[in-house]
Structures are given as structure tokens and as C-alpha cells.
Amino acid sequence: MPLVRIDVNEGRAPDELRRLSRAIHDAILAEYGIPERDYFHILTEHPQGQILAQDAGLGFERSGGVVMIQIFTQGGRSQEAKQKLFAAVAGKLSEEGVAGEDVFIGYVENTAGDWSFGFGRAQYVTGELAVPKR
Secondary structure, three states: OOEEEEEEEOOOOHHHHHHHHHHHHHHHHHHHOOOOOOOEEEEEEEOOOOOOOOOOOOOOOOOOOOEEEEEEEEOOOOHHHHHHHHHHHHHHHHHOOOOHHHEEEEEEEEOHHHOOOEOOEOHHHHOOOOOOOO
């Protein structure tokens, strides 16, 4: 059950933002096998100049079309699974016209007890939700 934050520069149409979100969700569905309704995305547009994303010394330039993605999810997946997810996200976003150099992903892991889906309860801890299997 990932929580995904997607940050982009202003200027994309609402339908394009929806397609970017859907592309990322489809990649997560394909790679992690989560349920379709585990769809928790926050899309934020920023004025030009508020996203600073250089290349970390890798020798490429990003455009104003950069898509900054943070994926918050429970720990336990292998490095291989994460690498496959990163590639799947980049591939799906490529289908939406986002260049590979404009895809930035930060991956943050936590535990089942770190989630509340409503009502102030940690549903994985209370047993209201089954802890996803890896």
C-alpha cells in the first residue's frame, strides 16, 4: 500500500496529471501486485523555480518536465524488486511523454504500524487489514 507523492512544475493539464498518476499506479500494480484500490497519490504543482533537480553528477540535464516521485511503503522488498519498480515507473511515464532523465524517484520504507487509513487506528496493527505479504 504505497503512498505516492508526485511533484511537477506548473503547466500540465488536469488530464495529463491524472495520466501521470495512473501510469505510476499501473507500474506499482504490475510490479508489486497490490490491490487496485490501494491508490493513494498526492499530486502537487509548483511554480517554475521551486523544483530543483540536478543530475547528482551523472552528466545529463533535466527539463522543466521533471517528475519528482516519493514512494512511501512498507519495508521488506528486495533491491531487485525496487529496481524493477523504478524501471516500470520510468517505462510507463515514457509512454506519457516523460523523458527518462526527468524521472526522479525517492523510495522510503516503514513498518505496518506506521499506517492509519482512517478513524485514528493503525488497521494493520488492530487486524482490520491484513499485513500485505511480500
